[in-house]
Amino acid sequence: MKKRLFTPGPTPVPEEVMLRMAAPIIHHRNPEFMEILARVHENLRYLFQTTQPVVALSCSGTGGMEAAVSSLFGEGDKVITVNAGKFGERWTELVQLYTGSSTEETLPWGSAITPERLKQLLKEHPDAKGICLTHSETSTGTASDIKTLSAVIREHSEALVLVDGITAIGAHEFHFDDWGIDICITGSQKGLMMPPGLALVAISERAQERINEPARKPSNYYLSLKKALESHAGDDTPFTPAVSLVIGLDEALTMIRSEGIEHVWKRHESLAAACRAGCIALGMKIFSSSPSFAVTPVWLPEGADWTEFNDALKHDNGITVAAGQDAFKGKIFRISHLGYYDELDMLTVIGAIERAMKAIGLPLTPGTGVTAVQKAFLGK
Numbered sequence: 562m563k564k565r566l567f568t569p570g571p572t573p574v575p576e577e578v579m580l581r582m583a584a585p586i587i588h589h590r591n592p593e594f595m596e597i598l599a600r601v602h603e604n605l606r607y608l609f610q611t612t613q614p615v616v617a618l619s620c621s622g623t624g625g626m627e628a629a630v631s632s633l634f635g636e637g638d639k640v641i642t643v644n645a646g647k648f649g650e651r652w653t654e655l656v657q658l659y660t661g662s663s664t665e666e667t668l669p670w671g672s673a674i675t676p677e678r679l680k681q682l683l684k685e686h687p688d689a690k691g692i693c694l695t696h697s698e699t700s701t702g703t704a705s706d707i708k709t710l711s712a713v714i715r716e717h718s719e720a721l722v723l724v725d726g727i728t729a730i731g732a733h734e735f736h737f738d739d740w741g742i743d744i745c746i747t748g749s750q751k752g753l754m755m756p757p758g759l760a761l762v763a764i765s766e767r768a769q770e771r772i773n774e775p776a777r778k779p780s781n782y783y784l785s786l787k788k789a790l791e792s793h794a795g796d797d798t799p800f801t802p803a804v805s806l807v808i809g810l811d812e813a814l815t816m817i818r819s820e821g822i823e824h825v826w827k828r829h830e831s832l833a834a835a836c837r838a839g840c841i842a843l844g845m846k847i848f849s850s851s852p853s854f855a856v857t858p859v860w861l862p863e864g865a866d867w868t869e870f871n872d873a874l875k876h877d878n879g880i881t882v883a884a885g886q887d888a889f890k891g892k893i894f895r896i897s898h899l900g901y902y903d904e905l906d907m908l909t910v911i912g913a914i915e916r917a918m919k920a921i922g923l924p925l926t927p928g929t930g931v932t933a934v935q936k937a938f939l940g941k
């Protein structure tokens with residue numbers, strides 16, 4: 562049985578990337594590697610649409626979030642976090658750890674903060690040094706309008722704009738420079754079609770100034786963005802980088818660049834729309850009111866037991882989807898279309914859901930979901 566991964570991290574890795582990573586290891590201080598790293602740095606700028614440095618850290622996405630918070634803020638700094646899911650909550654926990662408190666805005670899962678509410682928050686907290694947002698909240702499949710939110714922040718506040726872009730980069734349109742973002746993070750195992758192990762962090766001029774303030778007392782060592790930036794200037798890294806992953810990333814970014822970033826965004830939008838159409842045709846409800854292009858969480862089909870349904874998907878069809886988290890465990894499940902996916906993959910996953918529904922005895926006319934997916938791509 563073929564195994565197929567439909568989770569929002571890790572995501573499938575193309576053969577081209579796997580093969581590049583299988584080559585014999587090279588030393589990270591030799592010119593061959595430094596040339597690769599220079600090209601990776603250049604292509605990361607393209608990915609984030611920036612002229613500013615994007616550093617590659619050897620850790621998962623959370624390490625990138627921690628590097629940002631610990632390099633920018635310290636004890637007593639006021640930082641606003643927006644928590645509408647698992648990963649917004651992570652921002653809050655990191656800010657609490659490094660500043661001693663947090664100013665948290667909590668929203669119901671599946672919703673996104675409005676520009677009006679954000680404006681109000683900025684008025685209530687004129688002394689905020691930073692605001693932490695999530696572009697695509699993976700636990701709820703919800704996209705935030707980062708372009709508008711960032712414009713509101715830049716208009717009403719001096720606070721730095723930090724964006725968790727971990728499942729947005731490579732799925733949603735994103736312009737780091739034009740939108741006035743200060744920090745944006747992604748992870749290799751999400752939209753970049755890579756195994757886990759790298760965090761990529763884009764850093765604006767304003768953020769670089771803050772990081773390099775002479776009075777700032779470091780609270781980190783390995784996760785220091787100051788050290789990472791110093792090395793980045795010479796297309797180098799402060800510590801031994803994850804050599805194989807950097808080489809794989811070179812291949813993945815080359816693939817993204819040859820497809821064209823605008824096309825990559827459009828492809829994700831179109832896969833997400835077809836996935837939603839397939840689910841709706843099968844009688845399932847979409848969880849989010851502002852759906853992400855990276856992942857589609859849906860309520861379980863009526864009458865389905867999650868364990869039985871998931872067993873039928875996994876053991877009979879080789880399909881791995883993601884479960885709901887926290888309060889939504891056993892109530893929703895999440896279908897990923899982030900990274901290395903195409904139109905036929907959507908027929909596969911919706912086809913597998915039909916088979917699982919049938920296997921657990923739910924009423925179904927075979928082909929209902931698949932037909933909706935075909936129509937979404939091919940027209941009525």
Ligand SMILES: *Cc1c(COP(=O)(O)O)cnc(C)c1O
Nearest residue numbers: 570621622623648699727728748
């Ligand atoms: C996956 C994810 C993270 C955490 O990344 P890790 O690589 O698991 O550390 C953070 N934020 C979002 C939105 C994610 O999807």
